[in-house]
Amino acid sequence: MFSVIMPAFNSEQFIEKAISSVLNQTYKNFELIIIDDKSDDGTCNIIEKYLKEDQRIIFHKLNVNSGPANARNLGIKASTGRYIAFIDSDDIWMKDKLEKQLEVFEKEECAVCFTSYIKVFSESNTKKDRIVQSRCSLGFNDMLWLNLIGCSTAAYDTKKCGKALMPSVRHAEDYAMWLSILRDGNEALGILEPLVRYNVRQNSESQGKIMAALGHWRALNLYGSGSKIKTLIHFTYYAIWHIFINKLKI
Numbered sequence: 068m069f070s071v072i073m074p075a076f077n078s079e080q081f082i083e084k085a086i087s088s089v090l091n092q093t094y095k096n097f098e099l100i101i102i103d104d105k106s107d108d109g110t111c112n113i114i115e116k117y118l119k120e121d122q123r124i125i126f127h128k129l130n131v132n133s134g135p136a137n138a139r140n141l142g143i144k145a146s147t148g149r150y151i152a153f154i155d156s157d158d159i160w161m162k163d164k165l166e167k168q169l170e171v172f173e174k175e176e177c178a179v180c181f182t183s184y185i186k187v188f189s190e191s192n193t194k195k196d197r198i199v200q201s202r203c204s205l206g207f208n209d210m211l212w213l214n215l216i217g218c219s220t221a222a223y224d225t226k227k228c229g230k231a232l233m234p235s236v237r238h239a240e241d242y243a244m245w246l247s248i249l250r251d252g253n254e255a256l257g258i259l260e261p262l263v264r265y266n267v268r269q270n271s272e273s274q275g276k277i278m279a280a281l282g283h284w285r286a287l288n289l290y291g292s293g294s295k296i297k298t299l300i301h302f303t304y305y306a307i308w309h310i311f312i313n314k315l316k317i
Contacts, residue, residue, distance in 0.1 A: 068098065069094070069169075071097055074139050075110050075156040085156050093166045098148060101142075105128075139240075143230055143231075150168075150169070158264060159264040164182065177253075181256075181257050183262070185197070185263070211297075213304075217263065231248050234247065236285050236286045243289060243290050
């Protein structure tokens, strides 16, 4: 069984489509664990509507806003499935995502499976949607350069790496988790087909890049190679990529 973890905070504009994309999966053996991080809009009302319609949904309300990493970790701890998958409350899965990932897990026996995704700029009139292509496979050394695993595309096998939690590395929690999983010798395999629509929120882009860079630096220091020189080299590459190279693709 898959345990699908969805943190939610003030997501009333998007969460219906996110929930529906999980419930409409061709592979039906899953539980959807939604953790509301103290929303103050209509998010909880929408979740509760779906809660009455599908017994696979498990809903937790937090009394204090504590960030998406803590919400995801609470979901992971409450999960009962072998495979842990993640989706943000403003993203959308293609209907056969879980089915295709299960095929990879069963055939290849990898620890992590991720996919290509479509970057959607729904709140922008100037930027066009584009595909972010996954790699065929990733190891620890590959991930030291860039975070090449989109969180909403990924799932991991608890029989390979236990119930891996997201470390307290603000704005790079998922990256730190992938590093911690892969540095133990595990492998991540990618599905080249884009199976997720990832929504880029306009109001978080500029500030988000700065905070993401700080988080990336902290993750490398905590879970990277251990060499200060190598950490600086890896971070410099990350900065150049996001300031110059990646900007040309948008």
